[in-house]
Amino acid sequence: xxxxxxxxxxxxxxxxEDGIDFAIIELFFFAYRDFTSDPDQxxxxxxxxxxxxxxxxxxxxxxxxxxxxxxxxxKITKQSLARVLKQLIDTDHIVQVQGPRDRRQxxxxxxxxxxxLALALARPQSRRIRxxxxxxxTTERATIERFxxxxxxxxxxxxxxxxxxxxxxxxxxxx
Amino acid sequence: xxxxxxxxxxxxxxxxEDGIDFAIIELFFFAYRDFTSDPDQxxxxxxxxxxxxxxxxxxxxxxxxxxxxxxxxxKITKQSLARVLKQLIDTDHIVQVQGPRDRRQxxxxxxxxxxxLALALARPQSRRIRxxxxxxxTTERATIERFxxxxxxxxxxxxxxxxxxxxxxxxxxxx
DNA sequence: AAATTACGTCAATAGTACTGACATAATTCC
DNA sequence: GGAATTATGTCAGTACTATTGACGTAATTT
Numbered sequence: 001x002x003x004x005x006x007x008x009x010x011x012x013x014x015x016x017e018d019g020i021d022f023a024i025i026e027l028f029f030f031a032y033r034d035f036t037s038d039p040d041q042x043x044x045x046x047x048x049x050x051x052x053x054x055x056x057x058x059x060x061x062x063x064x065x066x067x068x069x070x071x072x073x074x075k076i077t078k079q080s081l082a083r084v085l086k087q088l089i090d091t092d093h094i095v096q097v098q099g100p101r102d103r104r105q106x107x108x109x110x111x112x113x114x115x116x117l118a119l120a121l122a123r124p125q126s127r128r129i130r131x132x133x134x135x136x137x138t139t140e141r142a143t144i145e146r147f148x149x150x151x152x153x154x155x156x157x158x159x160x161x162x163x164x165x166x167x168x169x170x171x172x173x174x175x
Numbered sequence: 176x177x178x179x180x181x182x183x184x185x186x187x188x189x190x191x192e193d194g195i196d197f198a199i200i201e202l203f204f205f206a207y208r209d210f211t212s213d214p215d216q217x218x219x220x221x222x223x224x225x226x227x228x229x230x231x232x233x234x235x236x237x238x239x240x241x242x243x244x245x246x247x248x249x250k251i252t253k254q255s256l257a258r259v260l261k262q263l264i265d266t267d268h269i270v271q272v273q274g275p276r277d278r279r280q281x282x283x284x285x286x287x288x289x290x291x292l293a294l295a296l297a298r299p300q301s302r303r304i305r306x307x308x309x310x311x312x313t314t315e316r317a318t319i320e321r322f323x324x325x326x327x328x329x330x331x332x333x334x335x336x337x338x339x340x341x342x343x344x345x346x347x348x349x350x
Numbered sequence: 351a352a353a354t355t356a357c358g359t360c361a362a363t364a365g366t367a368c369t370g371a372c373a374t375a376a377t378t379c380c
Numbered sequence: 381g382g383a384a385t386t387a388t389g390t391c392a393g394t395a396c397t398a399t400t401g402a403c404g405t406a407a408t409t410t
Contacts, residue, residue, distance in 0.1 A: 007286030009270045014235040014285075014293060020301040022236065024320060029229070030335060031326035032207045033250065049365055054204070060189040061197065067388060075208070080367050082389070095184045104376045104387045110189075111182030118189060126195040132325035138318055143311070145199060147319050150307035151206035160205060224396055242357065255398050257358070279356045279407045354409070364399070371391085378385070 038124035046091075046117075051076075051084045053121055056110070059094055060118040064107045066099065073159055093117060213299035221266075221292075226251075226259045228296055231285070234269055235293040239282045241274065248334055268292055 016022055039053050046052075058073055059065065065073075071081060085108075088094040093114035099105030110118060133141055149160065191197055214228050221227075233248055234240065240248075246256060260283075263269040268289035274280030285293060308316055324335060 007267050007270065007288055009238070009272055009284030010287065010290050011238050011284060013238055014290065018294060020294065020297045021304045021316075022297065022301075024304050024316065024323065025297060025300050026232075026236070027320060027323035027327070027335065028207065028210060029232075030331070031323040032203070034328045034331065035203060035326060037328075051366060057201075057204075061201070063184070063186050063188055068386090076366085077368065078388075079369085079390085084366085086389095092182055095182065097184055099387090102377070102387080104374095106388070109184030109186060112185065113182055115185050115189065119193060119195065122195045122197065122200060125200050126197075128326060129196045129199050132322055135325040136318070136321035138322050141196075141199065143313055143318055144322055145202060146311035147307055147313050148199065148202035148206040150310040151210060151303060152202070153209045153212075156205070156209065160202065226397060243355095251397085252399065253357075254359085254400080259397085261358095274356090277356080277408070281357070352410080355407080357405085357407105359404080360402085362400090364397100366395100366397085368395070369393085373390080374388085376386080376388105379383080380381105 035125060035128060038128065039121040042121055042124075048087070049084075051080075052088060055081070055084055055088060056093060056114060056118045056121070059108045060110045060115060063109045064097075066105045066107060068105075070108065088114070210300060210303060213303065214296040217296055217299075223262070224259075226255070227263060230256070230259055230263060231268060231289060231293045231296070234283045235285045235290060238284045239272075241280045241282060243280075245283065263289070 014020075014022065036050065040050065043049060043053055054074055055070065058070060062069075067078070067081070067085075070085075071078060074081070085094070089096060091113075092111055095109050095111055096106040097109060099107055133139075133144070138144060149157065152160065189195075189197065211225065215225065218224060218228055229249055230245065233245060237244075242253070242256070242260075245260075246253060249256070260269070264271065266288075267286055270284050270286055271281040272284060274282055308314075308319070313319060324332065327335065
């Protein structure tokens with residue numbers, strides 16, 4: 001059972017006494033696990049995975065972004081994106097349009113089908129968030145927004161602000 | 176570029192007007208991505224992945240849990256756990272102890288080495304959380320805790336309460 | 351004694367990711 | 381105009397995490 005030179009078992013639980021915030025670390029894990037489980041079930045019907053969801057989401061959020069921009073947001077490599085993007089194009093969820101200024105670029109846009117799927121995937125997630133805000137008595141979602149934004153690496157926060165969240169009205173300055 | 180029967184590109188961004196909370200959906204994605212990137216870098220030095228981290232975390236949080244209990248918390252299959260657990264045992268981060276009441280069971284405990292690694296992995300995550308609470312001016316972490324807990328499926332919230340978070344003092348009533 | 355439970359393991363497969371290399375077309379630089 | 385660079389696509393090989401299905405063993409329960 002225990003190999004000869006094995007260390008002795010520690011029988012006490014690790015706690016926050018070391019100044020480490022295990023409570024929130026663990027909650028974040030559970031919350032994200034369940035947050036992603038909603039769309040996962042829908043995606044399975046299409047033979048898609050989480051990667052397809054992420055691509056679909058950002059193409060809907062920033063229609064016309066290029067492949068390079070998408071790679072930058074997702075923080076994955078071109079090769080990882082290739083298969084997923086090809087499947088979404090083949091199934092008519094996303095279309096490529098040749099860049100107007102630079103014809104090497106491929107601008108990515110959702111089709112009506114892709115828009116519908118993106119909404120269907122987001123719906124249960126949004127419902128979960130709304131319920132959580134109500135259940136937890138958090139009247140101001142701004143608190144949660146600020147916290148989550150502060151959890152993001154400062155140098156990457158620029159990515160978030162590309163799409164005007166919801167309060168600010170208009171700045172889609174893309175062309 | 177566009178295949179013959181392809182749908183037409185939609186050029187407007189998806190927004191919150193559909194009653195969907197895209198702002199928080201997206202923030203949650205970015206926040207979790209960066210939250211996990213800290214330990215990922217440390218794990219790479221050991222040839223470990225995220226799966227090893229999760230196992231190590233829960234064995235440290237609930238020393239003496241059985242394989243079946245671990246599977247239930249992680250929501251993965253026995254076969255998926257097998258390789259990861261074996262590696263952690265072979266590298267002397269975790270030891271198995273035959274169950275006292277039921278000798279079929281394997282109680283899992285961290286070694287001193289496993290405890291140290293778990294702490295090292297949690298440290299940057301805790302630092303990020305503390306910084307986020309300060310940056311966002313969220314004085315009461317209770318708000319964040321309540322929100323995150325409310326994001327978890329109700330029927331799975333029991334898993335969270337096994338370890339007394341941090342406010343309540345002592346109730347490790349395991350033996 | 352038979353059925354069930356807890357665990358381990360073997361085989362095959364899938365999804366997502368990686369690195370490295372190479373090709374093509376278009377743009378920019380000199 | 382020719383060379384270098386850029387944007388994209390693709391091929392080959394590999395790794396990690398996960399899956400289902402099947403089988404074996406020891407221990408407990410019925």
